[in-house]
Amino acid sequence: MSRIAVFPGSFSPFTLGHKAVVDNALSIFDKVIIAVGINSEKKEYFSIEERLDWINAVYTNNPKIVVKCYGGLTVDFCRKEGAKYILRGLRDSQDFKYEKNIAQMNKELNKEIETIFIITPVKLSHISSTILRDIIKSGGDISDFLPKEIRPLLEANQ
Secondary structure, three states: OOOEEEEEEOOOOOOHHHHHHHHHHOOOOOEEEEEEEOOOOOOOOOOHHHHHHHHHHHOOOOOOEEEEEEOOOHHHHHHHHOOOEEEEEEOOHHHHHHHHHHHHHHHHHOOOOEEEEEEOOHHHOOOOHHHHHHHHHOOOOOHHHOOOOOHHHHHHHO
16 A cells, blocks of 8 residues: 655745755655646636646656645545645744644544644745735745745746
Protein backbone atom coordinates (compact mmCIF):
# COMPACT_ATOMS: atom_id res chain seq x y z
CA MET A 1 0.00 0.00 0.00
CA SER A 2 1.46 3.33 -1.01
CA ARG A 3 1.46 6.47 1.13
CA ILE A 4 -0.54 9.10 -0.73
CA ALA A 5 -0.89 12.68 0.50
CA VAL A 6 -3.13 15.44 -0.79
CA PHE A 7 -1.78 18.99 -0.60
CA PRO A 8 -4.89 21.15 -1.06
CA GLY A 9 -4.97 24.86 -1.71
CA SER A 10 -5.86 27.62 -4.11
CA PHE A 11 -2.19 28.11 -5.10
CA SER A 12 -2.98 31.51 -6.58
CA PRO A 13 -0.05 31.66 -7.26
CA PHE A 14 2.05 28.61 -6.32
CA THR A 15 4.94 30.07 -4.30
CA LEU A 16 8.41 29.00 -3.22
CA GLY A 17 6.84 28.28 0.19
CA HIS A 18 4.38 25.83 -1.38
CA LYS A 19 7.24 24.22 -3.31
CA ALA A 20 9.29 23.83 -0.12
CA VAL A 21 6.41 22.00 1.58
CA VAL A 22 5.94 19.64 -1.38
CA ASP A 23 9.67 19.02 -1.77
CA ASN A 24 9.95 18.09 1.92
CA ALA A 25 6.95 15.78 1.64
CA LEU A 26 8.51 13.83 -1.23
CA SER A 27 10.82 12.01 1.18
CA ILE A 28 7.83 10.92 3.29
CA PHE A 29 5.17 10.00 0.72
CA ASP A 30 5.12 7.76 -2.32
CA LYS A 31 2.77 10.15 -4.12
CA VAL A 32 1.74 13.75 -3.49
CA ILE A 33 -1.39 15.06 -5.16
CA ILE A 34 -1.31 18.83 -5.39
CA ALA A 35 -5.04 19.55 -5.34
CA VAL A 36 -6.05 22.94 -6.65
CA GLY A 37 -9.36 23.78 -5.05
CA ILE A 38 -12.26 25.21 -7.00
CA ASN A 39 -14.46 27.52 -4.97
CA SER A 40 -17.45 28.67 -7.02
CA GLU A 41 -18.16 31.36 -4.42
CA LYS A 42 -14.76 32.97 -4.92
CA LYS A 43 -13.47 34.93 -7.92
CA GLU A 44 -9.86 33.83 -8.35
CA TYR A 45 -7.24 36.21 -9.69
CA PHE A 46 -5.65 33.44 -11.79
CA SER A 47 -7.61 30.85 -13.76
CA ILE A 48 -7.66 27.20 -12.72
CA GLU A 49 -5.91 26.38 -16.02
CA GLU A 50 -3.08 28.82 -15.29
CA ARG A 51 -2.56 27.43 -11.80
CA LEU A 52 -2.57 23.81 -13.01
CA ASP A 53 -0.14 24.66 -15.83
CA TRP A 54 2.22 26.48 -13.46
CA ILE A 55 2.38 23.64 -10.93
CA ASN A 56 2.76 21.03 -13.68
CA ALA A 57 5.68 23.06 -15.09
CA VAL A 58 7.43 22.90 -11.70
CA TYR A 59 7.02 19.13 -11.36
CA THR A 60 7.01 18.05 -15.00
CA ASN A 61 9.69 15.39 -14.49
CA ASN A 62 8.61 14.08 -11.10
CA PRO A 63 6.53 10.90 -11.26
CA LYS A 64 5.64 11.18 -7.55
CA ILE A 65 3.65 14.38 -8.16
CA VAL A 66 0.14 14.55 -9.59
CA VAL A 67 -1.66 17.86 -10.07
CA LYS A 68 -5.47 17.88 -10.07
CA CYS A 69 -8.31 20.26 -9.43
CA TYR A 70 -11.22 19.47 -7.14
CA GLY A 71 -14.33 20.91 -5.58
CA GLY A 72 -16.15 20.03 -2.41
CA LEU A 73 -14.71 18.62 0.79
CA THR A 74 -11.02 17.77 0.87
CA VAL A 75 -11.71 14.56 2.82
CA ASP A 76 -14.07 13.41 0.04
CA PHE A 77 -11.37 14.12 -2.53
CA CYS A 78 -8.87 12.16 -0.41
CA ARG A 79 -11.22 9.18 -0.24
CA LYS A 80 -11.72 9.27 -4.03
CA GLU A 81 -7.94 9.39 -4.60
CA GLY A 82 -7.08 6.72 -2.00
CA ALA A 83 -5.11 9.24 0.08
CA LYS A 84 -4.85 8.81 3.86
CA TYR A 85 -2.97 12.06 4.48
CA ILE A 86 -3.63 15.75 4.06
CA LEU A 87 -0.48 17.83 3.81
CA ARG A 88 -0.41 21.39 5.15
CA GLY A 89 2.36 23.94 5.40
CA LEU A 90 2.80 26.15 8.45
CA ARG A 91 4.53 29.53 8.38
CA ASP A 92 3.75 30.70 11.90
CA SER A 93 1.60 30.20 14.99
CA GLN A 94 -1.44 31.84 13.34
CA ASP A 95 -1.29 29.24 10.57
CA PHE A 96 -1.14 26.51 13.21
CA LYS A 97 -4.23 27.78 15.06
CA TYR A 98 -6.21 27.97 11.83
CA GLU A 99 -4.97 24.66 10.39
CA LYS A 100 -5.40 22.76 13.67
CA ASN A 101 -9.14 23.45 13.68
CA ILE A 102 -9.50 22.34 10.07
CA ALA A 103 -7.46 19.18 10.78
CA GLN A 104 -9.66 18.32 13.75
CA MET A 105 -12.83 18.80 11.69
CA ASN A 106 -11.41 16.70 8.85
CA LYS A 107 -10.65 13.95 11.39
CA GLU A 108 -14.28 14.08 12.56
CA LEU A 109 -15.47 13.81 8.96
CA ASN A 110 -13.15 10.92 8.11
CA LYS A 111 -11.31 9.06 10.90
CA GLU A 112 -8.91 7.47 8.39
CA ILE A 113 -7.41 10.78 7.31
CA GLU A 114 -4.37 12.24 9.13
CA THR A 115 -3.19 15.80 8.62
CA ILE A 116 0.57 16.18 8.42
CA PHE A 117 2.07 19.62 9.07
CA ILE A 118 5.33 20.68 7.48
CA ILE A 119 7.04 23.82 8.70
CA THR A 120 7.96 26.29 5.97
CA PRO A 121 11.63 27.32 6.02
CA VAL A 122 12.18 30.59 7.93
CA LYS A 123 13.54 32.35 4.84
CA LEU A 124 10.19 31.69 3.08
CA SER A 125 7.79 32.18 5.99
CA HIS A 126 6.85 35.74 4.98
CA ILE A 127 5.58 34.66 1.54
CA SER A 128 1.83 34.32 1.05
CA SER A 129 -0.23 34.10 -2.12
CA THR A 130 -2.48 36.89 -0.84
CA ILE A 131 0.44 39.29 -0.44
CA LEU A 132 1.84 38.31 -3.84
CA ARG A 133 -1.51 39.00 -5.52
CA ASP A 134 -1.57 42.44 -3.89
CA ILE A 135 1.93 43.14 -5.22
CA ILE A 136 0.89 42.07 -8.74
CA LYS A 137 -2.25 44.25 -8.61
CA SER A 138 -0.05 47.22 -7.73
CA GLY A 139 2.32 46.52 -10.62
CA GLY A 140 5.12 45.00 -8.55
CA ASP A 141 7.46 42.14 -9.41
CA ILE A 142 6.93 38.85 -7.54
CA SER A 143 9.37 36.71 -9.53
CA ASP A 144 11.76 36.26 -6.55
CA PHE A 145 8.97 34.49 -4.63
CA LEU A 146 7.99 31.97 -7.32
CA PRO A 147 9.62 28.76 -8.57
CA LYS A 148 11.80 29.54 -11.59
CA GLU A 149 9.57 27.42 -13.85
CA ILE A 150 6.56 29.66 -13.18
CA ARG A 151 8.21 33.03 -13.75
CA PRO A 152 8.15 33.02 -17.58
CA LEU A 153 4.62 31.59 -17.64
CA LEU A 154 3.34 34.33 -15.35
CA GLU A 155 5.13 37.04 -17.34
CA ALA A 156 3.59 35.72 -20.57
CA ASN A 157 0.11 36.18 -19.09
CA GLN A 158 0.67 39.72 -17.77
